[in-house]
Amino acid sequence: MPAAPKQEEVVAVLNRLLEAELAGVVRYTHYSFLVFGFGRIPIVGWLREQANESLLHAQQVGEWITTLGAYPSLAIGPLLDSHQTDVGAMLRESLEAEGNALRLYRDLLALVEGHSVGLEEFARQMIHAEEMHAAEVDKMLRKPGQLAAFAPPP
Numbered sequence: 001m002p003a004a005p006k007q008e009e010v011v012a013v014l015n016r017l018l019e020a021e022l023a024g025v026v027r028y029t030h031y032s033f034l035v036f037g038f039g040r041i042p043i044v045g046w047l048r049e050q051a052n053e054s055l056l057h058a059q060q061v062g063e064w065i066t067t068l069g070a071y072p073s074l075a076i077g078p079l080l081d082s083h084q085t086d087v088g089a090m091l092r093e094s095l096e097a098e099g100n101a102l103r104l105y106r107d108l109l110a111l112v113e114g115h116s117v118g119l120e121e122f123a124r125q126m127i128h129a130e131e132m133h134a135a136e137v138d139k140m141l142r143k144p145g146q147l148a149a150f151a152p153p154p
């Protein structure tokens with residue numbers, strides 16, 4: 001089994017995750033203002049649900065940071081904005097951003113695996129949630145009748 005991770009390394013990954021999840025809150029909220037057309041109501045509802053879920057994830061990550069006795073970052077992750085009001089472009093941007101968060105949760109798991117049941121369980125739950133989310137977005141990016149995945153699984 002690899003040596004126990006340094007606390008600073010774990011906190012650093014958690015802080016990047018906090019920033020990424022907070023960026024998700026802003027990004028999904030921003031997108032939700034820009035949906036026009038017949039599909040607006042369900043799409044706005046879905047985008048706001050994603051904003052709420054990102055906020056919940058950010059709160060869970062932040063609680064872990066203070067549980068470890070560290071200081072939560074007040075910064076925010078990169079906000080991609082291609083200034084598009086096209087839902088497909090929003091979904092492609094969000095797939096990319098969610099892929100980054102997923103990689104960070106995998107980094108967290110690799111650090112804590114075998115050393116902290118609580119953090120390991122948390123990382124696995126979040127990987128599960130983010131993978132399911134990416135799968136849903138991928139299906140939304142397919143054309144009706146198209147079976148092949150839009151992008152390879154992250």
Ligand SMILES: [Fe+2]
Nearest residue numbers: 021054057101
């Ligand atoms: Fe998330």
